[in-house]
Amino acid sequence: MSEKSRTITWTDPLPQAAAARTMSGVDYLRAILKGEIPGAPIAAHLGMGFVSVEPGDVVFTAVPDESHYNPIGSVHGGFYATLLDSVCGCAVHSTLPAGQAYTSLEIKVSFLRPITVDTGPVTAHGWVTKPGSRAAFAEGDIRDAGGRLLATASSACAVFPV
Known part of the structure; x- marks a missing residue:
């Protein structure tokens, strides 16, 4: 059995969360x-990054590694679910005006x-099928x-003012 390790570095998410509201x-x-604002800390865990952002349409890439494995030797379903939740949520986010979350x-x-x-x-790839204010x-x-x-994946998101 060979032990491996992985170091994950991220930026405090609270300052950029405040910027998101404006x-x-x-x-x-x-x-x-563009790298002007740090990404979400979860991105560091999955090796996830943006490829493109358009209103209602977002593309990410991610790099699976052995630290994402389940006990039977393949990537855990949580990797898929987290990546899909993120890309669907960001697609929705890309349709929202300032002051909405x-x-x-x-x-x-x-x-x-x-x-x-x-x-x-x-x-x-995530895309909005029905935008909304709620x-x-x-x-x-x-x-x-x-x-x-x-x-x-298919996703439903609540939309609300912040």
Whole structure:
């Protein structure tokens, strides 16, 4: 048995959370994409980063590693669920004006294929299917570098003033 370790570094999320309340969602997420605002700490855990941000449409990439494994030797479903919850939530966030926030109400994930270290980087795409001022709905998927579908999700988010 060989022991491994991983060091995770992140920035205090509270200052950027305050900034998020003063910016439209799309402007806030684009500032993260450009490196002007630090990303969420969860991104460091999953090796997750933005690829693109458009109103109602967000793309991330993430790099699975052995620290994401479950006891049977593949990536834990929590990796899929966290990545899909993040990309669906950010797609919703990208439609919100300044002073509005969201939280996930529900997410349904369908696991279609296993992810392992050999899968390599994956791409998650989230898109809004119905924006709203009180509730918004999004869908998402995860694909490997060859475009093979690995998982899908549907999500409902509550929208509220901050």
